[in-house]
Amino acid sequence: xxxxxxxxxxxxxxxxxxxxxxxxxxxxxxxxxxxxxxxxxxxxxxxxxxxxxxxxxxxxxxxxxxxxxxxxxxxxxxxxxxxxxxxxxxxxxxxxxxxxxxxxxxxxxxxxxxxxxxxxxxxxxxxxxxxxxxxxxxxxxxxxxxxxxxxxxxxxxxxxxxxxxxxxxxxxxxxxxxxxxxxxxxxxxxxxxxxxxxxxxxxxxxxxxxxxxxxxxxxxxxxxxxxxxxxxxxxxxxxxxxxxxxxxxxxxxxxxxxxxxxxxxxxxxxxxxxxxxxxxxxxxxxxxxxxxxxxxxxxxxxxxxxxxxxxxxxxxxxxxxxxxxxxxxxxxxxxxxxxxxxxxxxxxxxxxxxxxxxxxxxxxxxxxxxxxxxx
Ligand SMILES: Cc1cc2nc3c(=O)[nH]c(=O)nc-3n(C[C@H](O)[C@H](O)[C@H](O)COP(=O)(O)OP(=O)(O)OC[C@H]3O[C@@H](n4cnc5c(N)ncnc54)[C@H](O)[C@@H]3O)c2cc1C
Numbered sequence: 001x002x003x004x005x006x007x008x009x010x011x012x013x014x015x016x017x018x019x020x021x022x023x024x025x026x027x028x029x030x031x032x033x034x035x036x037x038x039x040x041x042x043x044x045x046x047x048x049x050x051x052x053x054x055x056x057x058x059x060x061x062x063x064x065x066x067x068x069x070x071x072x073x074x075x076x077x078x079x080x081x082x083x084x085x086x087x088x089x090x091x092x093x094x095x096x097x098x099x100x101x102x103x104x105x106x107x108x109x110x111x112x113x114x115x116x117x118x119x120x121x122x123x124x125x126x127x128x129x130x131x132x133x134x135x136x137x138x139x140x141x142x143x144x145x146x147x148x149x150x151x152x153x154x155x156x157x158x159x160x161x162x163x164x165x166x167x168x169x170x171x172x173x174x175x176x177x178x179x180x181x182x183x184x185x186x187x188x189x190x191x192x193x194x195x196x197x198x199x200x201x202x203x204x205x206x207x208x209x210x211x212x213x214x215x216x217x218x219x220x221x222x223x224x225x226x227x228x229x230x231x232x233x234x235x236x237x238x239x240x241x242x243x244x245x246x247x248x249x250x251x252x253x254x255x256x257x258x259x260x261x262x263x264x265x266x267x268x269x270x271x272x273x274x275x276x277x278x279x280x281x282x283x284x285x286x287x288x289x290x291x292x293x294x295x296x297x298x299x300x301x302x303x304x305x306x307x308x309x310x311x312x313x314x315x316x317x318x319x320x321x322x323x324x325x326x327x328x329x330x331x332x333x334x335x336x337x338x339x340x341x342x343x344x345x346x347x348x349x350x351x352x353x354x355x356x357x358x359x360x361x362x363x364x365x366x367x368x369x370x371x372x373x374x375x
Contacts, residue, residue: 011192015041019198020154021342027163037170048303061363068340068357080153090239091139099244113137194323201269201304203328219304223278226256227295248285274302315367
């Protein structure tokens with residue numbers, strides 16, 4: 001009996017926000033299979049983010065990818081989601097007296113931010129401690145992303161366009177054949193012309209599996225907590241408050257306060273859990289910056305943010321072998337930049353330059369995997 005292997009134009013590995021968005025983008029033009037090792041999409045980094053959209057966050061290339069995603073979140077395609085994808089919330093960067101030089105430098109870099117005094121900052125967020133806030137910068141135009149609706153919207157798009165999504169299918173072997181790639185998962189072998197590596201914290205491992213390298217992509221653990229504040233103090237309209245050196249941030253989240261110590265501890269790729277030490281640091285920093293003593297912790301978690309050595313995204317074909325595409329190293333910006341990066345990736349994968357978001361055209365070399373390879 002001859003057993004015909006399934007063949008796809010593209011196999012996208014990883015059903016986090018990166019994988020689902022690029023798979024949906026490609027499916028209108030090619031046959032696509034999306035493979036995920038877990039039982040559900042978004043189980044790792046995507047389901048553990050702070051879900052914030054900030055146009056001023058990250059390097060120039062990151063900001064360009066965020067700008068290329070802006071209109072998608074504000075006005076998604078028809079039928080994409082019943083719920084709005086973005087709910088407005090400002091950002092307030094706060095500085096102590098000793099952080100004023102950093103605040104001035106940031107203001108010079110992004111002059112559209114509004115500089116305010118310490119008292120004005122406390123006027124916006126009543127729990128900030130007068131003795132520890134000297135000035136602030138306000139960014140408007142940001143907001144909370146509905147990550148679940150975004151993820152589900154892309155999966156619906158993928159499905160409607162004939163794309164296939166398979167869970168509990170860990171890609172365990174990747175072999176180059178004469179016409180493309182053979183992918184061996186837990187219980188099948190597929191063929192495809194092009195592999196898209198959207199494996200998040202496992203992107204480096206997947207590179208090694210393909211006989212390439214890990215490009216130095218390193219997962220870093222970040223911790224988050226949900227605090228319950230007394231009703232008389234809590235205000236759901238507070239902005240996202242970010243320490244000027246990003247030593248902590250907090251924002252309202254579904255009636256609670258999401259707090260992170262903004263930790264970046266190197267980790268192996270895994271189902272990462274919060275460490276007691278990071279929780280203690282979070283509480284200590286929160287108490288120093290605010291007038292509150294010890295609020296009740298309702299929930300805690302940790303997730304991995306994966307960075308390349310130069311902290312830029314890794315998007316493009318690997319120059320060492322045919323048909324292996326990297327969509328990795330999204331760090332702390334992978335949700336807010338996903339629609340733009342998916343469009344950029346589809347433009348490169350389909351070789352259709354007209355599809356490229358105009359904001360990203362000048363950053364192809366900055367993002368290219370080739371920059372991380374020593375020949
Ligand atoms: C605490 C925290 C706060 C954050 N806050 C924000 C924020 O406010 N805004 C923002 O934009 N970003 C934020 N981020 C970053 C954001 O979450 C990530 O950049 C983004 O989720 C990365 O998406 P991804 O699809 O690349 O990775 P993931 O969501 O991890 O998806 C990768 C998937 O690949 C699968 N996979 C791996 N290997 C294989 C294999 N061999 N076979 C099959 N499947 C495989 C994994 O199971 C996983 O589901 C935050 C992250 C953390 C942890």
